[in-house]
Amino acid sequence: xxxxxxxALVTFLGLLILTEASYxxxxxxxxxxHVRPMGxxxxxxxxxxxxxxxxxxxxxxTFDVIPEGRLGDYTVVSEMVSMGDVQxxxxxxxxxxxxxxALPFVPYLATNWAEARKLYGPDRPxxxxxxxxxxxxxxxxxxxxxxxxxxxxxxKEPPNVKEPVVSKNMIIRTPPxxxxxxxxxxxxxxxxPITWAYAKMGLKTGMVQGMIGGGAEGYAGxxxxxxxxxxxxxxxxxxxxxxxxxxxxxxxxxxxxxVQNAVSDMEQRRWEVAEAEEQASVKRLSDQGTxxxxxxxxxxxxxxxxxxxxxxxxxxxxxxxxxxxxxxxxKD
Numbered sequence: 001x002x003x004x005x006x007x008a009l010v011t012f013l014g015l016l017i018l019t020e021a022s023y024x025x026x027x028x029x030x031x032x033x034h035v036r037p038m039g040x041x042x043x044x045x046x047x048x049x050x051x052x053x054x055x056x057x058x059x060x061x062t063f064d065v066i067p068e069g070r071l072g073d074y075t076v077v078s079e080m081v082s083m084g085d086v087q088x089x090x091x092x093x094x095x096x097x098x099x100x101x102a103l104p105f106v107p108y109l110a111t112n113w114a115e116a117r118k119l120y121g122p123d124r125p126x127x128x129x130x131x132x133x134x135x136x137x138x139x140x141x142x143x144x145x146x147x148x149x150x151x152x153x154x155x156k157e158p159p160n161v162k163e164p165v166v167s168k169n170m171i172i173r174t175p176p177x178x179x180x181x182x183x184x185x186x187x188x189x190x191x192x193p194i195t196w197a198y199a200k201m202g203l204k205t206g207m208v209q210g211m212i213g214g215g216a217e218g219y220a221g222x223x224x225x226x227x228x229x230x231x232x233x234x235x236x237x238x239x240x241x242x243x244x245x246x247x248x249x250x251x252x253x254x255x256x257x258x259v260q261n262a263v264s265d266m267e268q269r270r271w272e273v274a275e276a277e278e279q280a281s282v283k284r285l286s287d288q289g290t291x292x293x294x295x296x297x298x299x300x301x302x303x304x305x306x307x308x309x310x311x312x313x314x315x316x317x318x319x320x321x322x323x324x325x326x327x328x329x330x331k332d
């Protein structure tokens with residue numbers, strides 16, 4: 001009987017060890033997603049990031065890189081990261097849970113790349129406040145990935161397209177965020193808030209006649225639907241690299257260092273090439289047959305003044321005193 005008990009105990013312990021090993025292997029395989037196609041710059045950077053982390057932790061963490069928004073809309077994925085169903089993601093945040101998260105999308109916070117680097121870089125008020133707010137959602141921001149300055153894409157050219165105070169009599173898609181809705185109204189358009197997943201269909205069916213909330217890089221995929229592009233630089237698109245906060249806390253010091261260093265290196269490299277890639281994306285649009293409607297410095301300045309006067313007071317109410325801190329930080 002004793003022998004049978006010993007055998008049973010050894011067998012149980014062996015199964016327990018195998019189960020724990022299997023669980024450890026499962027929890028150390030992370031999903032990391034993004035919203036662009038395979039082979040795009042962000043896809044290349046994330047694959048490089050995954051390889052660097054795996055190498056530095058000697059294979060204790062491996063990755064499944066999931067491109068093209070296959071995990072769902074970014075607003076949904078942030079909830080999945082919060083719950084731990086997805087370990088990491090690179091993209092923007094929605095404002096459904098916390099309207100202060102509109103901060104990165106406030107129109108004309110930055111008007112050029114030098115200002116953008118000051119505003120959206122590490123250890124700056126914008127990043128620090130976003131990091132603090134997202135802790136309540138169990139999310140840890142690790143870094144940023146600058147993308148482009150935004151613009152408007154149109155199926156037809158409205159009258160007085162460069163005059164923001166003139167009504168365009170045109171409905172355009174905006175992301176479901178108040179910052180973009182206010183920007184569209186300030187420029188004379190009627191906003192129709194829908195997610196990116198439905199925006200292309202909206203253009204095809206005529207539900208909307210244009211889009212705001214993206215840039216030349218994203219609009220290039222619209223091809224024959226993008227007849228005109230107006231680079232109004234309404235917002236600066238900087239995606240966040242983030243992960244589940246509980247998972248971050250569970251990592252060893254060595255693992256945290258490996259993850260953070262890889263993200264910081266990726267962000268630094270990206271700032272060095274992002275502006276040139278933005279210019280290449282505008283050229284790609286032009287080469288596809290899209291007419292680029294350029295603005296003079298005076299016309300752009302008038303656009304900036306109009307949108308700030310119209311949109312900033314409401315957005316400041318949503319965001320609070322942090323708004324003024326971030327606006328002032330570009331002059332530091």
